Amino acid sequence: MLVAPPGWPAQVRPPDAPDWERTAVNWLLDICPPEYRSYPALRRHVVVLARFAVLHVEACQQSCERGLSQARSELRDVADVDVVEAAVQTWHAESARLLAVRRAAGLVEEALRGRRYVARL
Template identity: 85%
Template sequence: MASYVAPPGWPSQVRPPDAPMWERTAENWLLDISPPEFRSYPVLRRHPVVLARFAVLHVEASQLACNRGLSQARAELRDVADLDVVEAAVQAWHAESARLLGVRRAAGLVEEAIRGRRFRARL
């Protein structure tokens, strides 16, 4: 019986590398974390490695936007929202930053696997 290994941080929606249909689950997940417009580009639908690169870059751009939003939230919102709303917005930016950190790790692992890297179980 074959043993398929996914490393820590691997997305639960994607089967481990070399498992049956794993690339299809990877492609679907990569499209799910990408802007809807990515589905309309034939090159991204036909070449998983290109899709993975686009998805990673999209997540990294989202991380940059999140960091910018966090750094500007208090100054930009203090004149248009109550203090408790501003603080809630800051907390939302923190939560989004943490989420994106996990998504970036997962997307990077999927990209590595699509490029041929395989993972081994560790004790």
């Protein structure tokens, strides 16, 4: 039975399904900067691509943390309070999105490295 764990990206077929690695590559490239598509090593070595994707998402998470920590002090002189608060809420939303993407990318990387998941009763 093909099993994908909670947090598995909907765009990627479960491990060992037909063409699952192709769907993984496509999804991983979608979550990376567009320039990554031009690197032959990343397209040929899917586990390397997965590692690049995980590190990219983690860097984006760090950027969100920095944005949140600086938003009020950096923006108060250039934007109204309601705009600053909207920016803070945007950072929170992006942080939550990236948390889910990081989990999904980690699961795909583990599966590409050979880990398989079993259904729990």
